[in-house]
Amino acid sequence: MSGHARFTDCMTRRHFLSHLAAASTLAVPAASFTTALRANAADLKRRHKAAILLWMGGGPSTIDIWDLKPGATTGGLFKPIATSADVQICEHMPQTARLMHHLAIIRSMSTREADHDRGRYYMHTGYVPNPNITHPSYGAVVSHELASELDDLEIPPFVAVGGASEGPGFLGMTYAPFVVSSNGDVRNLDANLDSKYRVRLGERMQMLAALEKGFVAQRRGRAPEDHAKILDKTLSLMTTRQMAAFRVADEPPSVRERYGNHDFGRGCLMARRLVETGVAFVEVDLGGWDNHTGVFTALEGNLLPRLDQGMSALVEDLDQRGLLPDTAIIWMGEFGRTPRVNANVGRDHWARSWSAVVGGADIKGAQAIGATNEDGTAIAEGSPSFTSEDLMATVLHALGISLDKSYISLNGRPMKIAGGGHVIEQLFA
Amino acid sequence: MVARALSGGCCSAALARLRPFFVASSAVILTAAPFLAIPALAAAEDARSSTLTATARDDQTTTTDEQIVADIDELIRSGWRSAAVRPSQPATDAEWCRRVFLDVIGRTPRVEELEAFWADRSAHKKRELVDRLLDSDQYVEEYARHFSAIWTNLLIGRAAGLDRRSLVNREGLEQYVRLALLHNKPYDRFVADLVAADGRNKPGEADYNGAVNYLLAAQDDAQGIQATAKTSRLFLGLQIQCTQCHNHPFNDAKQSQFWAMNAFFRQMRPLRTLDGDDIVSVRLADQDFAGEGGNPEDAEIYYELRTQELAIAYPTFVDGTTIPKSGFVEDVNRRDELAKLIVGSEYLSRAIVNRMWSQFLGYGFTKPVDDMGPHNAVSHPELLDRLARAFVARGHDLKSLVRWITLCEAYSLSSRLAEKKAIDDPEAGEPPLFSRFYVRQMSAEQLYESLLSATGAKQVLSEADRERVRREWLSQFVIAFGNDENGEATTFNGTITQTLMMMNGELTKQATECKPGSFLHEVATSDAKDDAKVRQLYLAALARQPNGRELKLAQELRRARGGDMIGALADVWWALLNSNEFLLNH
Helix, strand or coil: CCCHHHCCCCCCHHHHHHHHHHHCCCCCCCCCCCCCCCCCCCCCCCCCCEEEEEEEECCCCHHHCCCCCCCCCCCCCCCEEECCCCCEEECCCHHHHCCHHHEEEEEEECCCCCCHHHHHHHHHHCCCCECCECCCCHHHHHHHHCHHHCCCCCCCCEEEECCCCCCCHHHCHHHCCEEECCCCCCCCCCCCCCHHHHHHHHHHHHHHHHHHHHHHCCCCCHHHHHHHHHHHHHHHHHHCHHHHHHCHHHCCHHHHHHHCCCHHHHHHHHHHHHHHHCCCEEEEEEECCCCCCCHHHHHHHHHHHHHHHHHHHHHHHHHHCCCHHHEEEEEEECCEECCCCCCCCCCCEECCCEEEEEEECCCCCCEEECCECCCCCCECCCCCCECHHHHHHHHHHHCCCCCCCEEECCCCCEEEHHHHCCCCHHHCC | CCCCCHHHHHHHHHHHHCHHHHHHHHHHHHHCCHHHHHHHCHHHHHHHHHHHHHHHHHCCCCCCHHHHHHHHHHHHHHHHHHHCCCCCCECCHHHHHHHHHHHHHCCCCCHHHHHHHHHCCCCCHHHHHHHHHHHCHHHHHHHHHHHHHHHHHHHHCCCCCCCCCCCCCHHHHHHHHHHHHHCCCCHHHHHHHHHHCCEECCCCCCCECCCHHHHHCCCCCCCCHHHHHHHHHHHHCCCCHHHHCCCCCCCCCCHHHHHHHHHHHCCEEEEEEEECCEEEEEEEEECCCCCCCCCHHHCCEEEECCCCCEEEECCECCCCCECCCCCCCCCCCHHHHHHHHHHHCHHHHHHHHHHHHHHHHCCCCCCCCCCCECCECCCCHHHHHHHHHHHHHCCCCHHHHHHHHHCCHHHHECCCCCCCCCCCCHHHCCCCCCCCCCCEECCHHHHHHHHHHHHCCCCCCCHHHHHHHHHHHHHCCEEECCCCCCCEEECCCCCHHHHHHHHHCHHHHHHHCCCCCCHHHHHHCCCCCHHHHHHHHHHHHHCCCCCHHHHHHHHHHHHHCCCCHHHHHHHHHHHHHHCHHHHEEC
8 A cells, every 4th residue: 555655653633634535545535523624733832821720639728728827726737937929828838938929819718518529510610519410610611612722732622630620511522621640641542653553543443434423323312423523532632743742751850850759740740731732721630638637747748748849830830931821720629628626636628718729821919819717717707708600700711711601501501601600800900 | 911022012002901992093093103103092091001000009919020011111101191202113123132231241242142132033032031141040140240340339439449558358349249149139138238247358358248348448437427428328319418517408308317327337347457557457347336425325426516516316217216325236236227227218129229220221210319309309200119119029139120120111212312303301401201212331341341242252361360350441440539438530431531442452452453262353264255244243243234335335445455354354343343333332
């Protein structure tokens, strides 16, 4: 068969499909299950905004990290330190303290879901769980809304590093998170497809396309169609040069060291590389915050050093590369933890008053929004309180996404984007 | 009255019952297609059917399988009539055969199994196939493996036991469940075992009892909170975890009820034998509980109200039944008592019927399937009642439940939409009408076994090694959250990760490399004509014949391969295994 010599190892998807059409000797015309071929995707210049969510799985004890109460009985063991802004944070977050002029703390988050599954779903979607509808999560919403600006992106627009995030719900599996581990290895991805295999793969894909279409035409529901779309995405992933974005090991040792030699550090570094390449939403997971026992040892000995190192490296790196004005950063977990320390020197689930942190894009850092009372057991009198919907509305607004939009879920019901939350104006003043 | 085998039989039975009305409505019957006749006879049938159901309900002890299936069919049909929905046509024999193999023994049928079913001319061939899959020596092991995976995942999740520091011995639980299924242990005894189990968790140890691993997976908190929530949800279909902290926002469940149930678990203790930091052995036992007030004769627990005041709780079952307050195990073994109360409760049978129905039909009678109660509408309340009572009358026999469900009409319908638009659309949040078979993803376990079966390679590994390899493959899709709810997620369902695995993974490579001894090699090197070889591949993967266009495409591939038929067959096989038609249970 002719045409092998024209293959190179670094082939973009466009070239793959056009070769398929030309060189394949199958009489059946090349079945393409994508719409239009794109313009040259060689050096993608990111023109759109992006968001990075640092997800603290388990419910972090924000009263010990961002909103300390040193005098109170609920104050715990840590002391607050000064930062580069007019706020104080935990003494075990010194590197992040130097960068607080980029970040804003929302101290008056007040939500109602103190169960892990429900809390995670609610904070990711802006809606409480409902057995009849699966709502799309942050990443799915952002990639869906920015889709028209992502034409040149050949890797998934929504990536979850080290965790599963929440799904795309009624927006469909093409907006599902692509789940990877922080070491950058994607299992079953043959990065070095040789030319002979590529031609063969092309012919197999034609056969597969015919099968898929035939089955979809039998009208048995949505699942067959969803599968066909995912095949397309997968093929794209297998053939794109942009896969290099996942290769954290390509970074110089000094950079890798700055972020930290642990999963979270690598995950943050991958997030920077991914947004540089044009990914619209990256979620990086740091788990282990469900500290019902021994919260102070867990925080000081294990969680805060890693968080401090990875988060500060990310913010600083984005800033130095000029990416921060286009990248929103969100830090949060399912809920916070009880002001009262329990009998096992731990704190339990607490959704009534807790903190989240945002920064980057158009968000004004160097401030604390809202306040809790003296011992952290309630929102302070006179302080506004904020929900997941408000936080989501704020982030979407920072990304330039309109809040006037409503989605139509599968059963025809309109659902407001961000659950109809209100933008926290103070963050953009 | 015997309900005949399902394709078309039900309709003639319906017509037979209504003979007196036949003459009057004959004009309608003669011109309408079989299924459309049902709405035309609706009014007449309604009168008869309610008498029918009443009779069946009253006569439990002599109820036959056929009677129960007929009642299921009638109750589902009445749902169609109320919604004025036309059901889909019956599935083809091959579609039904593929479906029932997947759902009962966890893999697609091999070509010879499919052809045997086709060739079978018996009037009761569906019933006979289901019986073979459940009871024959040939298949009972596969049935037990399939359902032991389902139960293990339900009982402890997919991630439990994979961590080195875990208290759970996953293999121990799987073994316990598999043996229970092989011996067809009645479901009530199965549940009682799990709730009241004590002993060691690892096979081979003295006083090993695999069932303890169920509760050992719920020991992250020292107070049995997780165990309470999980036991209530799984076995009673009652979700009470919200009421740990406050009264339920929209049903009647109270915080006091949660803690009253939790009190049953307070004698339970996991006892670890350590060697340095490593857990050498774990024993689940019941020890005297002194009560949080320190008086073991009156062993109460305390819990905090929202007002931060303390309240008291003693063991009280969800229906209000109390047991003596003593914390001494000799006086009252609380978990033994709980097991008896659960097994005697009407919630038990309703929860398992709901769950099994959803296992086979894709949706249960409530959404979610394990959140039952006055706050959550039941789509087919009479049917749920009927099946629950039949299940109890049949001695909690799980295989009977499987028989009734697999032989009912709803399970025999095609997955093709009957109307232009999906009218019966539970995926969009509507209550299900079961007017067609709802297409769904195969589970990771079903896909694994189907790929192995499709590869056809000889079994060289020991049983233990085979299980280990399978567990490793399955674990690639599991992400554990590491929180006190043992939360976990899967990257298997319809994701790029799954597709990458299917396209490039080891199992697909093995299936398509055409090694001697493999199914593909056998087909490729046989004496049959090219078209017949392609036909074999289609039958094995999709349980159907290729059409003319597909045969032509295969011929094109052969031309593209320069005449290499074996290579072309490998390509066809690859495409078949990667297709939506293979991956979905339809």
